[in-house]
Amino acid sequence: MDTAYDTQRIGKSRWLRVGLIVFVSYLVAFADRTNIGVAAPQMAHDLQLGTTITGALLGAFFWGYLVTQIPGGWISTRIGPRRVIAVSMFITGLMACLTGMVHTLPALIAVRVVMGLAEGVIWPSFSVIFVRWFPARERARGIAFAQYALPLSSVLMAPLAGWMIDVFHWKTMFVLQGLPAIFMAVLVWMFVSDDPTTDRWLSSAERDFITQQRLAGTGADGSFGSVLKRSTVWLLAIVALSWIMVIFSFGLWMPSLIKQYFPHGYAAVGWLTALPSLFGALSMFVNSWLSDKPSTISRGWFVAVPLVVAGAALLAQHYIEGGVVFTMVMFCIAGAGLFSPAGTWWAWVISKVPRNQAAPSVAMINMFASFGGVVGPLIVGFYARGGNLSSSFYILGYFLFGAAAVIALLIHRTQQRDIEAPTVPLALH
Numbered sequence: 001m002d003t004a005y006d007t008q009r010i011g012k013s014r015w016l017r018v019g020l021i022v023f024v025s026y027l028v029a030f031a032d033r034t035n036i037g038v039a040a041p042q043m044a045h046d047l048q049l050g051t052t053i054t055g056a057l058l059g060a061f062f063w064g065y066l067v068t069q070i071p072g073g074w075i076s077t078r079i080g081p082r083r084v085i086a087v088s089m090f091i092t093g094l095m096a097c098l099t100g101m102v103h104t105l106p107a108l109i110a111v112r113v114v115m116g117l118a119e120g121v122i123w124p125s126f127s128v129i130f131v132r133w134f135p136a137r138e139r140a141r142g143i144a145f146a147q148y149a150l151p152l153s154s155v156l157m158a159p160l161a162g163w164m165i166d167v168f169h170w171k172t173m174f175v176l177q178g179l180p181a182i183f184m185a186v187l188v189w190m191f192v193s194d195d196p197t198t199d200r201w202l203s204s205a206e207r208d209f210i211t212q213q214r215l216a217g218t219g220a221d222g223s224f225g226s227v228l229k230r231s232t233v234w235l236l237a238i239v240a241l242s243w244i245m246v247i248f249s250f251g252l253w254m255p256s257l258i259k260q261y262f263p264h265g266y267a268a269v270g271w272l273t274a275l276p277s278l279f280g281a282l283s284m285f286v287n288s289w290l291s292d293k294p295s296t297i298s299r300g301w302f303v304a305v306p307l308v309v310a311g312a313a314l315l316a317q318h319y320i321e322g323g324v325v326f327t328m329v330m331f332c333i334a335g336a337g338l339f340s341p342a343g344t345w346w347a348w349v350i351s352k353v354p355r356n357q358a359a360p361s362v363a364m365i366n367m368f369a370s371f372g373g374v375v376g377p378l379i380v381g382f383y384a385r386g387g388n389l390s391s392s393f394y395i396l397g398y399f400l401f402g403a404a405a406v407i408a409l410l411i412h413r414t415q416q417r418d419i420e421a422p423t424v425p426l427a428l429h
Contacts, residue, residue, distance in 0.1 A: 013201060013203070014210060026122065026146050037058065037256070068117050068121050080195070093182035094178070101171070151279075151281040232413075253377060257327075284339050311404070
């Protein structure tokens, strides 16, 4: 039986409808979270902010984001992810628009905190969708599909944000880029179901395929208390803290660092900011595809090795003087290393927690990661001597080395491949 026949018989609604809506929703939400990085130089000028205060503003989103991680996972498990995601997307879009309407630093910080509170429930709710809608052998690719939003939001939205700031104003940019989130809230409410068993558009063949294959590659049922007793989960949380801290610090501060080379205009800053993310999207696809192939190699190595490469690139950017071209090459290598493990990482995490505790477990780990979003921008801003960001950016590389070392420890402790599901021939999405 060939692959094309199987794909046609089973159907691809889980990819073309649910997966696509999840991807676009996360793309829009992530753009609303990070477009402040492109606007930061002009905002700092208009509001007379130093680098430390600017770092606090960039990280304010995460003050709220980390608070709702575990509650969001708990709620989405009990009432279903559809309503949680839809309401969150609506509030996220509203707060994004308000970012362009308020006029003082305290008001800006308050709006960003509320946006973080709303968006904090999205990824834990997505984890419920990944477990319910994607068979184990597709799960890393399903998660990676959503995680493509991280780099592609910069590829698509950063140049657009730079153009909007040049043509209009940074306030107008926030309003215009906030509206799509409200639209996506409506689409989620209308076209995403909590579970394949209750979806009215799904074919019986695809529904049976999903429900028969989805439990493999997840841990047995258990309590959240048992999750908290696992040292593995806490070590995964440390990895997430170190890694995601670098991702957000890299994304939020990189436009400001590039702006030091281009003092006039924001369009060039937006385009150059997109390049590392483009390399990240391409490497994420390749890395997720490789990690999903049957192998005796732990998925953890598909996370650790790219992080080491990214850390080395950030250190090279600091210690080797090569001008803007060399800096951008190192940023592109760093972007590839930072983003490529995203889909593989969450598939690896889900395989290590009880299946009925996937959402709160992911939420707890993501809460640690979110704390990295608070402290990372502050660290970069605080250690930027005389406002020169290149003097502190390299610090992020050492955190990546630490994260890779913890992953190596986890692999050494387990000494076995994550539980894999039997393979069924399917076309790649």
